[in-house]
Amino acid sequence: MGELDEIYSNYAEEIFKYLMCLCHNADLSEELTQETFYQAVKSIDRYNGECKMSVWLCQIAKHSYYKYLERNRKQLREMPLDYTLHTSPEAEFIHSEDKIGLYRIIHLLEEPYKEVLLLRILGGLSFKEIGEIQLKNENWARVTFYRAKLKLRERGKDNIGQ
Incomplete structure (x- = not known):
């Protein structure tokens, strides 16, 4: 022992x-x-x-x-959106930023970044499910999501709050 x-x-x-x-x-x-x-x-x-x-x-x-x-x-x-937004790193990112500004930036992203972000953050889908929807694989969804977050950070520094 x-x-x-x-x-x-x-x-x-x-x-x-x-x-x-x-x-x-x-x-x-x-x-x-x-x-x-x-x-x-x-x-x-x-x-x-x-x-x-x-x-x-x-x-x-x-x-x-x-x-x-x-x-x-x-x-x-099944939890309310506000609660689930505080339980994932992606959601914490949204919660910490100006939501309207953030959604403006998401709207301006090119595909497939915009769709992957929305499916993951708002739809709550797993990377596997996103990969299936896009006729790709789970790894593709993870990489695309990561790149989309990088694009958000790049653009967000210039646009959030405007």
Whole structure:
């Protein structure tokens, strides 16, 4: 038991910070940190030492986060838009900016950036679903969304608030 306590004390803060980067929610990160170590204890016999302990724990943390998202996907979609806007990095970006100015900039984006942004932010669709709609794949949707956010940032510095 002492070895498990040592693992927890050595890595809990790192795992918590990693989860904060994923979900931007301290309460959820704390809950998922606990879940990560619970899963690690259950599967410690599968840790073979081929990678660092921190890498192994981050993998478990990532999978715990994905499981959380999958379990709560339907529930999150049924929440009011204002609440869901505060639960994702994309939504936090919208919330922190002048919304009218932001939507003006989105409207001026060329396709497919505009559509991908709207499907993700307003439609709440997953990257996989966006890829299917566009007859592309999930990775294409992720890259396009990332590039669209970069374009928003570039244009937003000049246009937001005008």
